[in-house]
Amino acid sequence: MEEKELIEFLAKRLVDDPNGVNVKVIEGEKSTILELKVSPSDIGKIIGKRGRIASALRTILFATSMKSGKRVMLEIIDD
Template sequence: MKELVEYIAKSIVDYPDDVIVNEVEGNKSMVLELKVNPEDMGKVIGKQGRIAKAIRTVVSAAAIRENKRVLVEIIQ
């Protein structure tokens, strides 16, 4: 999951070297913390959060195969 979020984020932003994804794992759930360059924050979130919602949808669809719940948080 971490690699998927990292790949998507690096494809969107202008500064792909600044993309950091931290993984916090629990029993049935996982939290992925996405951190990008402050100038790229708008590109990752998108208008009215559409890009962020799309990233969360793709990741949660991939997580269903592993019977896990994945939350994607975008951090400054």
């Protein structure tokens, strides 16, 4: 499973409004940035208490990106 689909899959199961989940990929030479955007009412569910959910998502993303050899970062966009 590609990193984008993995983050979308996990985020949609964490939030109340799965249709509000959007992941944008920004490719670079040595790294990739995934921008995760959710509905304003669901931002707390993605970040979690003391950032634990966000940290867990980043850890999973880091582990899956090891096989590609490219650094993948997750940014949670709050509008």
